[in-house]
Structures are given as structure tokens and as C-alpha cells.
Amino acid sequence: MNWLRQLFSRRRMYAELSEEIREHLEEKTEELVARGMSREEAAYAARREFGNVHLVEEDGRDVWRWPSIESFFADVRHALRTLRHNPVFTAVGLLTIAIGIGANAAVFSVVNSVLLQPLNYPRSQELIALHQIAPGAAGLADFRNGLLLSPSMYFTYAEQNRTFQALGVWVPGAANVTGLAEPEQVRTVYVSDGALHALAVPPAAGRWLSQADQDPHGPERVMLSYGYWQRRFGAEQAAVGRNISVDSRPREIVGVMPQGFRFLDADFDVIVPLAFDRGKAILAGFGFHGIARLKPGVAIAQANADIARMLPIWMDSWSNGPGTNPHIYETWKITPTLRPLKQEVLGNVSDVLWVVMGTIGLVLLIACANVANLLLVRIESRQQELAVRAALGAGWRRIVRGLLAESVLLGLMGGALGVGLAYAGVRGLVAAGPTDLRGVSEISLDARTLGFAFILSVLSGLLFGLFPALKYAGQRTALALRSAARTTSASLERHRARNLLVMGQMAMAVVLLASAGLMIRTFEALRTVDPGFADAQHLQLVRISIPDSLVAEPERVTRMQNEIVDKLRAIPGVSSAGFASEMPMEGFDSDWDAIYAQDKTYADDEIPPLRLYKHLSPGFLQAAGTGIIAGRDLTWPEVYGRRPVVMVSENLAREMWGSPSAAIGKRLREFPNTPWYEVIGVVQDVRENGVQQKAPEIVYWSSLPVDTRWADVWRTMTFALRSDRAGSQSFLNEIRQAVWSVNSNLPLASVRSMQEVFDKSVARTSFTLVMLAIAGAMAVALGMIGIYGVISYSVSQRRREIGIRLALGAQRGDVLQMIVREGAKTALAGVAIGIAAALLLTQLMRSLLFGVSAQDPLTFACVAAVLILVALLASYLPARRAMLVDPVVALRYE
């Protein structure tokens, strides 16, 4: 191990080299003395002949070094020394970088766990969502999830496909579990055979639901989530095999899914088999999400072709009943558009996250600009030090390398601090982030994030180190050992780099503020939209489900629901109450009907546009604060009398009959062979899919169908109570008592106020707003510090000049103006560049905006005004100091 020996004997070698050189010089000197020179002259001559002793020693030592690493360490040591000797500079620099890197690391950790990590299933790249569209089906354009699958489609696809390893359908829902503790409504996922096989996550205990469990006439089985198993069974192995009562029917627990398993983005408590009855399946009933696992090596395009091949088979194999034409679906132009499961799960979250990541990246650039400015100031005061080092024989490369080492070290130390900040920040983000984000709970600072922070630190260090290094490299020819203390007036040249940096900072601040401003405008626009319900804060919601095993007979279900409403209305402080199948903005996949109007004619195989429908009780609209524009509300006698009456939304009334009042008395139906319903009321439009989305056309049926041959009574209803007491604990207790006084087996689920539903539906917008606002505020603060720093420094450099001006009779006001103008000029240029850039960049966030253009003039004007004001303020402070310069003092000091 030669190099190892060298490493240890190196110190001795260096000493020997030094001694050898010393001896050489002495021998030479003595020889010269012997020839008659004076000792002094001889020593000088010896040195001159020898050359630069330090350089020779350094070169000699270099021979033994691992060249780059060691001089790197030497640079680092030197850098550490320099940083330690300038504590204020170091602290300011470190803090700036730490904030910049910390914010980036925090956001990156979110992007990483949400966007970059694969889904938490084995070989998840094989998983696809069976997404399909039906451009020919009018009304379907409003479908949030394209065209879902019907049970018959599932049967066809599962049995006839050539490209999938496994294929299944699923749908989220809710069920009542009784007999364990208090009756409880749990979140369920209903699955067909194949769905669990596609996801391929093995159970933590027991087994999967099997094909046999999907038999509608076979024994009823269920699987539990890990969380539910822990909560209700203490994670006992013996739970498998026990029975629980789901919707009042006993079901045997056959297995438990492992911890952290989610069904796509759905958290659930139990998995229940769908158990389709093959004999009853018809073509229609497009209500199920399809998932599948591709065979290895199969591309999505092949799978699409495979589905397209099976569609005719599907139409040939099933029907909608006698006398219907199964090929009417050809007019729908059903087209498979399968997509990777990951894309399905993420939706448009990626837009939000990339915008946030981009803005935070800009903040880091601004921070770098600030540190670069600090370094530029410092290198001016270090001219002498550098000149001395150069004179001692340091090559300019070596010095530049040293400067870069210093800034990279600063970057790394700041990065380390920043990671600490990010750790705290991530907790904040998880708390503030939209809760429906996949993987938010798993966000952590993993190795990838740390690596990202490390690379970012080095890059930032190089970036802000580049400015002083370039400046030094540019100046070194002119570098002299002159005293830097006595400066002439600062030339424009010396300030150009710093002014450019400040200009860049201002420009980036404009971009950030503009995007934050656009989000604020979006939020404002959202607030002014009438969502179709009123005073959401005082609207208490609770979801109650009456399973058919508890109450079988439809009318008795309605009577029970009616009784609950009456009890709820009797609670002190409740002004009105009612129930409906779904509340707006809950994110449920809605129910759709093809609606025929009596006064329109339809071709034989024509299917009229599909409309969203809901079931509601008399009084619900009043409780929700949804206005009735024409006609009247449903009444209880009409419900029990099975009167064929219906209400429609305003936009549907206008579309079909021209005006709300014209709709009253008109008739419509949902199938060609069902009875006609009379329109008795027209209801205000409701922003069902969120404030950003336009209100869909809606048909409102009574909760008790006119003819139970066509539809079952709606058993799961959200009860809405209007009260000033909404949300208080005593109020909730009274609600519970009221419901249990009707039937003590009824669990209350999803207890919340309408405001919470609303807030959740705008969570992404508010999250983006908060993030952009934070980024914008940081940008303004950093930009202000930047301008202030540049102007103050220039003032301190120009004290003499200002002193002379004042001595020659310049007014103090003139001096003030001169300095402020300098700052304003830089700021204006920066703002102009920034606005140009922002006009382009805000295009990228168009999908996040609502009710405001990406080039909103008001926003841009305000941002420009704010930044110019900030710049004026930042230059006013040092300008005032300049104004107060005492010419006598200023001139004497020099």
C-alpha cells in the first residue's frame, strides 16, 4: 500500500523538502560570500536565483497529493476560516439560503411522494383505469369520469378480453355496521371479482374475496381494512371467520387488507362483494369504475383496441329488455380511452404541484441573487486579500476555485439548515394541503428529497459564487496592491453586476406576485359565485342510511325518514330541515337519467341527453337555501300519494321549454315506457360539481318512487338542518337523540356543516393561493433587501462624492432624489422585464384560474405598483442617510 505509506510519511517529506531548500539557499549564500559578496547581498542573490520559495515548496508538495481532493480540502478549510471571520455576513447568507432551500425541499418532498413515487401496488405500471368516453351521448360531456361501466360490460370485458391479466369494477359507498358497538356507518368499497386481483396486494390476514363470494345467492362475505380491523377487533387474528352485521345482514369476515392499502384514492373500512346477478344484467347501468392489470408487454393502445373489439360483442350479448334495440349505443360512439391508474388517481393535482414547485424555485433564485449580491460587496472589500494571495503566487484559477469553494460551502451549510426548516415545513404542508391528495400522509424527507436538497445546495452555491468569481477573474489583470480603502467614486462598471442581479430579483418577484395576485382574484371570483345554497356555515349535515334488512317496505322507509325530519325540526333552534340523496360538491359520482319531454318527438333509436338526478324531500330546498324560481315545492301528501310530480333546475327548464314559468305543467319521463311526471317547480341552478364548474341540469324526483317496479326507494339520505347552533357539541347530541328516538339502530355518518363541504371543494384553490402568497411575500421581502443593500452600499461608496456635491452647493433634496432615482431606475427595468415574463408564465396556471384572465390587467397593475413602491421605500432609507452626510466629515475622513 504505497499510497498509504505516503499518506502517513507525508508530513516528514514536507519537512525534509523545506530543510533541503533551506540548506540549498545557505550553501549558495556561503559560496557567494566566499566569492566576496556581503552576506546580505549574497542571501538576496541566492533567493533570486532560486525563484519563488513558497511556490517551489507548494509544487513539491503537490507531487505527493491527490491533487484535486486535497487542494479542495485546503480550499474548504480556508473557506471555513473566512466564513467564521464574517459572522454577520455568514448568518445573513445562511439564513437566506436556508429559507430558499428549505422551501424547495419541503415542496419537493410533496411532489416526490405524490407525483414521482409509483402507486403503492406491485408492478403498478401495469395498472390502468378502464376509462371510456361516449361523445355521441348528449349530456355525457358533463360526466366527470367519462362513461363508467355497466355490469354487463364488466362481464363481457372480463370474459372476452385478450390483453388483461385481471379486470374488475368497483364503486365506493357506505354501509351500516351494527352489533359491534354503537351503530356505525362505515366507508365501503364494493368490488367485483378481479378488482382485488388486479391491484394484487396480498391480504394481511385471511384471504381475498373469491369468485365464489361474488355469487348473489351464496354466503355473504366481507373483507376489512387494516385500520378498521385494529379499531374494532384489536387486530385479533380470530376476527377472520367471525360475522359482522353489514346493513343488518350477517357477513363472514374472510380477510384483512394490509396497513396503508387504499383502494385507489378511497379510504375504506370494509370491502363488500358486488355480487352481480348475471341473470338480471342489462346493457345499461353505467355506474362502476373499471380497473385492470395489463398482461406484461401489452401497450395501452393494444388494450384500447381490445376493448373496442369487445363493444359489438357486448351489444350482441345483452339487451335492455324486450322491444329495445341494443345497437342504439352505436350512436353513443363509445370509445375506450384507458389511462394509467396513476394518472386517474392524480387528476389535476399535478398542475397545482408543478406550479407551486416552479414558484418556490423562483424564490430560491431570488435568494441566490441576494447572496450573490452580498458576495459581490464582500469581494470588493477583499480586493487586498486576493491581491496578496495572487502576489504570493496563487494562480487565478486557484483563487477562483477558492471563491467557489467558499460559496458552495455556504450553500451546503445553508442547505443543511434548510433541510431542518423543511422538516418543520413538511408538517405544515401536510396540515395545510388538500386532504384528498394521494400520499399526503406518507410525505417524508426521504433519501431522494435529501439528495435533491444536496444537489440544489451545490448548484445554488455555484450559482451565487459565479458572480464574484467572474468579477475577480475579469479584474485580475488590473489587480494591484493598491490600497482599496481609498476609492475613487464608484464607477458604473462596478455596479453593473449588482444592478443586474437586483433587476432579475425584481422581475422574478413580479412573476411570483402576479401569480399570487391571480389566485387571489380567482378566490374572490369564487366567493361571489352563487353556489345555489345559502349560508353554508349554518347548514348542518348528517348522513343516515336505512338498510332494507332493517326496513324492507319502501313506503315505511320514507315514513321513517319523514319522522326523522319531524324530530329534527323539533330541536330548539332548527328553523327548517329536509333530506336529499346528495349534497352539492360532495364529489359523489352522480346519477344520470335520459329525460324525455312529452312535447318533443324522438326518433326510434334516439336517446335524449342524460341529466343528473337527485331525490329529495319536501322542505329540503328551503333548508338548503336553494330558491324555487317558479312553481312550488313538493308536498308530503304528494310523496305518499305517489303523485307523478317532479322539479327541474332552471337551466334545464330554459333548455327544454324556454323559460322557468313555461316549464310549469309540462311533463317528462325517464324511460320510453314509464309514466309521465308533471313539472311543479323550477329550482335555482346549483353548482353541483364545485364553484368552478358550471351548474349541471338537474331533475329532482321525490324520494319515494311512484312505481317501485322501476326504482327502489332511496335509502341513504343526507339530512340538512338549518340552525344557528350548527356544529356545536350539544346540538350534535340532540340530533343523535332525535334520530335514535326513531330507531336506535341508525348510525349517523358524515356529520359536518355545508361550509366544510364547500371548503373542501375549494381546498386545492386555497392551498395554491396560500403557497403562492407565501412565495410572493418571500420574493418581495428578498427583493426589498436586495435593493436596500445595493443602494446603501452605493451610498457608502459615494460619501465623498456626495460630500463634494453638498460642499459645492447641491441641495439635500437633490441628493435624495438622485439616490432614489438610481434605485427606481433599476426597479422599473426589473418590473418591466418581470411583467413581460409573467404574461408568458401565468399561461401555465390557466387551469387553476377561475373568473379571471391569465393577463388580468388589474392584477398586473397592482403588482407593478406594489413593487415600485417597495423599491422606492427601499432606496429612500439609504438616500436619507446620504442626504444627512456632513460634507466636512465626509471629506476629512478620506
Next chain:
Amino acid sequence: MKNNSKRDLFPGALEMMILRTLRGQPLHGYALVQHIKRTSRDLLQIEEGSLYPALQRLLKAELVKADWSVSSTNRRVRTYRLTAAGAKHLLRQVSSFERMLEGITRVLATGES
């Protein structure tokens, strides 16, 4: 290995001369540089110091070895002597140098005619 950038000789020339000189007799640094200067009749403008990094390189490559001793003038000196590897290296270097020199000479000669 860092190259001596400001050296009028081509890289390796100084090392070659050192090895050649040491083949005659072991010498210490000062004597070595005086010998080279004298033999070259000061035609080569060698900074005396530049010898030492070259010696360190040769030491590292184990082409020479060094021992401390006391000189005739009662001075503590480090005496360098050629190793077997050094002798072999010198032979190779000299022959390749002579070929190079011949080539250069020929080119220069044709230029004159």
C-alpha cells in the same frame, strides 16, 4: 501531477537531465543544480528552485532514492542516487529524445536548403 507551466524546457527534460547527472555520481540538490548549470554552460535558464519539484516527482516514481548524510563541507545534505528503474527509464527517455531531436533537426535542415 501538476505541470510546471512556466518552464522553457519541454516536460520531462529537467527530469532527464537529473537522471543523466545522477548516473555519474550521487549528488545532493545544490551540487546537482550547479553541475547541470555548469555542464550546460548556463545555456539553459533553469531556476534553481525548479529542481526540487522535479526531484519530488522522481522520488515518488521511485526512479531515484535519497538519503541524508553529512557533506564534506560539514553540511547536512540529502543525497540522491539513481535506482535500477531510474537507469532503465533514463535509457528509454534518452533514446526517444534522440529520435525526436533527429526529427526536429531534419525538418529544420530541409527548411534551410
